[in-house]
Amino acid sequence: MSSETPVRLPVIDFSKQKLKPGSPESNLVKLQVREALEEYGCFEALFDQVLELRHAVFGAMEELFDLPLQTKSSMFQASYFEAILGTHQDCMKTWPLMMHIFLKTLNQTSLTSCGLKETKASGLEKTIRRMILETFGVEKYVDEFIDSTNYILKVMKYEGSQSSKPSIRAHSDQNLLTPLYQNEVNGLEIQNKDGKWINVKPLPNTFFVMTGESLSVWLNGGLRSTYHRVMMKVSKARCCVGMFATPRGGYQVKAPKELVDDKIGLLFKPFDCEEFLGFYSIHAARGDLELILRLIVVSKILQSIIYVKQ
Numbered sequence: 001m002s003s004e005t006p007v008r009l010p011v012i013d014f015s016k017q018k019l020k021p022g023s024p025e026s027n028l029v030k031l032q033v034r035e036a037l038e039e040y041g042c043f044e045a046l047f048d049q050v051l052e053l054r055h056a057v058f059g060a061m062e063e064l065f066d067l068p069l070q071t072k073s074s075m076f077q078a079s080y081f082e083a084i085l086g087t088h089q090d091c092m093k094t095w096p097l098m099m100h101i102f103l104k105t106l107n108q109t110s111l112t113s114c115g116l117k118e119t120k121a122s123g124l125e126k127t128i129r130r131m132i133l134e135t136f137g138v139e140k141y142v143d144e145f146i147d148s149t150n151y152i153l154k155v156m157k158y159e160g161s162q163s164s165k166p167s168i169r170a171h172s173d174q175n176l177l178t179p180l181y182q183n184e185v186n187g188l189e190i191q192n193k194d195g196k197w198i199n200v201k202p203l204p205n206t207f208f209v210m211t212g213e214s215l216s217v218w219l220n221g222g223l224r225s226t227y228h229r230v231m232m233k234v235s236k237a238r239c240c241v242g243m244f245a246t247p248r249g250g251y252q253v254k255a256p257k258e259l260v261d262d263k264i265g266l267l268f269k270p271f272d273c274e275e276f277l278g279f280y281s282i283h284a285a286r287g288d289l290e291l292i293l294r295l296i297v298v299s300k301i302l303q304s305i306i307y308v309k310q
């Protein structure tokens with residue numbers, strides 16, 4: 001299967017004037033979001049302040065990866081750091097700030113799960129999720145759904161390489177939605193409906209946004225999750241920051257009744273994403289690579305294995 005399919009993924013304009021709730025522009029953006037997610041499971045989100053942040057974000061990242069604390073995952077051929085941030089992130093405005101806090105935190109503690117809770121409301125992910133729910137006619141659940149979200153900030157660095165092996169194997173993410181922001185080095189590929197790999201070449205002023213398994217479960221299969229991998233093709237390092245919107249522990253990921261009809265029924269057993277991720281990381285920590293890889297590779301069937309399809 002070629003990884004050179006020349007496709008331009010949809011670019012959707014989220015600049016402020018387009019987003020006044022209820023305005024014709026905002027309704028159009030909403031439809032574009034739904035269409036892009038149905039077709040590709042992802043899109044590029046054009047956003048006012050992104051370019052201004054570029055320098056700050058990648059400057060902070062360089063510092064971050066100079067620290068002696070970096071780790072290498074056994075699954076992902078990338079160095080990465082993670083921090084869990086509370087709900088209500090303003091991804092755009094607070095990213096440099098978060099990076100700063102993140103650097104400080106790393107100096108004091110070890111790698112993962114720093115409980116940073118304080119930040120401002122709203123953000124790109126929240127806006128997009130609201131729009132998705134509106135297109136499914138289930139917007140009444142938006143607040144409860146969004147309030148039950150943790151944002152996991154993950155900062156990744158892939159050393160330049162021209163290997164034919166993926167730097168991150170093909171998988172779908174287990175969370176809801178992921179905005180990603182990368183430096184100028186491409187490498188992410190997504191699989192389209194026909195199984196063809198498409199290179200993601202985001203414009204510098206866009207965030208790349210893709211769907212995860214938990215959103216697919218919540219929508220009772222209404223949108224599929226995006227199957228993706230990272231292939232490095234150049235010798236320059238690739239840096240990428242991802243904001244993984246993830247259902248909080250204690251929140252049952254379950255399709256609302258409006259999305260369950262007699263014909264298809266409830267497709268997936270409700271589950272607690274944090275519990276699942278805990279299970280997942282215990283096995284990763286034990287080095288149970290076989291199991292983890294099986295889970296990643298069969299990600300689409302994953303819900304039926306782990307959550308037991310009803």
Ligand SMILES: O=C(O)CCC(=O)C(=O)O
Binds near residue numbers: 156180240242
């Ligand atoms: O580096 C990227 O663009 C994607 C990373 C990724 O897929 C992941 O961390 O799950």
Ligand SMILES: [Fe+2]
Binds near residue numbers: 171172173228
């Ligand atoms: Fe991923």
